[in-house]
Amino acid sequence: GVREHVELRTEVTSVRQEADGMWTVVSRDAGGAVTSRRFEQVIVASGHHTDPALPDPLPEGAESFAGTILHSLDYRTGADFAGRRVVVVGLGASAVDIAADLSRHAAETFLSVRRGLHIVPKQLYGMSVDVIAEAPWWNEMSFAERIQWVEQALLVARGKLSDYGLPEPDHPVFSSAVTLSDEILSRIRHGAVTPRPAIGSFDGDRVVFTDGTSTAADAVVYCTGFHMTWPFLPAGCPVAADGSVELYRRVVPADRPGLYFVGLVRPVGAITRLVEAQAQWVARIIDGETSLPPAEEMREEIDAYLTSIVRRYGRTQGASIQVDVGPYLAEFRESATV
Structure with a gap:
């Protein structure tokens, strides 16, 4: 009996609280019809991936780049880039997932990283990190003990990130967001993904990195997060x-x-x-x-x-x-x- 109460392809344009405590919700359906209704309770479940965030301004030369520049929001499948050369920007979850996916289709896949982040596999010592996070023995540790335990486990599981050509994080684990991935380091180690530093500029069909190296590219995918807006x-x-x-x-x-x-x-x-x-x-x-x-x-x-x-x-x-x-x-x- 739930589906009859669900409206799809409907945009909420306004949610405001009235003097009597009720909430007025104004929505617009796919046909453009506007509806205003009153509710006692409103639950917002739209998450925090709202408006795509791109560097502002983009690196010099971006406006005349011969390839395509897009945000991870617009990425669908690596098959769209078959045989092409692609630069992925970032080291968060979207960046490593997209780079791994692209590496199975693209002619070349580069991962442009400005700042090192801790890359954590989904299992440590054979235990899911989700299970570890709820384990009594884990939650009985002090914060400093957790950092020490994880950093030691990461050395055992994957070694130093610099061994893969990635920058080492400039901060302890748990003092910034971490990236969960079982795959990206393996794809780098097998040569399917090539790490590069941050993008310094664009030059025609080439992407120039901050270390002076460059590569021809058909597309650049910015995995640079989102602005939270409501x-x-x-x-x-x-x-x-x-x-x-x-x-x-x-x-x-x-x-x-x-x-x-x-x-x-x-x-x-x-x-x-x-x-x-x-x-x-x-x-x-x-x-x-x-x-x-x-x-x-x-x-x-x-x-x-x-x-x-x-x-x-x-x-x-x-x-x-x-x-x-x-x-x-x-x-x-x-x-x-x-």
């Missing part, structure tokens, strides 16, 4: 003036009752179980099985969380949605037993 929501929700996402338990804006964000987190590992825990918690709140604390208490939790985030990652928008899987899931398990 144009249908009131200004300042959920992003504060300093760029931090301000949500109680990374779900609830303290001063907007009836509004929830599900999936707006970034863990080390899979997000699936976290989204499930969030959804179950929101359902319990809506059903009246549990309740939210006063707004002031929620603001205190948000402030404490963001203070710890700044101490660990620095003040960036992306860092403000970073969570540790084990402790985060434990918060929802505890609330389920109250």
Whole structure:
């Protein structure tokens, strides 16, 4: 009985809270018809991959580059680039996945990396990193002990990144986002993907790197992330003036009752179980099985969380949605037993 209540190809253009606490949601369907409806609760589950982010400005010569420049958002399959020479920019999840995929189709695949990131395989010592993140022995370790354990495990599992031609990270693991991949280092080692430094400029059909080397290229895929935007929501929700996402338990804006964000987190590992825990918690709140604390208490939790985030990652928008899987899931398990 769910499908009859689902509207596909429908854009939400406005979500605003009225004086009586109800939410007015304005939407537009594929035919252009606009509908306005009122709801007691609104759940935003659109994630944080919203508007593609490209370097601004692009490197010199980009406007006259003879090849194609695109963002990872527009990438579909490596088969579209069969026999072509492609430069992939970045070292995050999209970059390494796209580079590995391209390497099976393209004539040449280059991976342009400005800054080193920790590349973590999906298993360490035969254990899934998702299982490790929830293991009692892991969560009993101090933060320093976890860093030491992981860095030692990474040396055993894949050695130094510089051995693959990639820059070594300039920061400890867990002080910035990590990249999970079982494949990219193998593709590099087998010569299917060639690491290169950052792009310095474009020259005709050539991409010139910051070390002075260059290569002819038919396409450049920028895997440089996204800007988090919610144009249908009131200004300042959920992003504060300093760029931090301000949500109680990374779900609830303290001063907007009836509004929830599900999936707006970034863990080390899979997000699936976290989204499930969030959804179950929101359902319990809506059903009246549990309740939210006063707004002031929620603001205190948000402030404490963001203070710890700044101490660990620095003040960036992306860092403000970073969570540790084990402790985060434990918060929802505890609330389920109250």
